[in-house]
Amino acid sequence: MRAPSGWRRVQASARRLKAELLAVSHAARDPRTSWPARALALLVLAYALSPLDLIPDFIPVLGLLDDLLLVPAGLWLALRLIPLEVLADARAQAARHPQKLVPSAWGLALILLTYGLLATLAWSWWAKRQGS
Template sequence: MLERLREAARHLKAELLALSHAARDPRTPWPARALALLVLAYALSPIDLIPDFIPVLGQLDDLLLVPAGLWLALRLIPPVVLADARAEAARAPARLARSAWGLALMVLVYLLLLALVWRWWAQRHGG
């Protein structure tokens, strides 16, 4: 069982690396590129939607959101681009490092979500 989990984690890392190559490919349509960048930013950002120190839920968001976003992003990328990206990732397996740009993008997304929630709350409660 533990070996299957390790293999799944290796596969997830390889797919994230391939996604990073595909996101930089000019043949990738902009909606797929935008989603790929959001998925990569979330996966590599030190800030999570639900902080990891919250038992169970902190890890659950990583176990659900990253694979679901990865699955969707990979479906939006043309097969030939994805095949090339996977081949490039296999040729040069690199470690995806934490990203300052990913952190900045996630902070921006969280601030936008916070502003939307605040606006909704203000409209409902006499704002």
């Protein structure tokens, strides 16, 4: 029995997303990539590969929405910041050596650090508002 065409489109989109994430991981290591593009690429990769989500997956609908919106939006922005020649080389390298992106301790640490920074900024903002 064949999968419905809608499901095949979802699978094809997931494969493209994985390929682009792999290409971005190669581009982030390229010295021709600017540091803002590299930082965003690493943050997107860390979030995509992190076992921690902004909204936990067990929360109905919202738990999956962050993965369906944040990762593609961050990837889109990272792809726009990476120079075209670097991106072309990274895509070619990813196609030549398709590998599975695996969660890493560094990615988890980066996400935890980012969450800590955001929580500190939010607390600081709230404390200032309470004092005024």
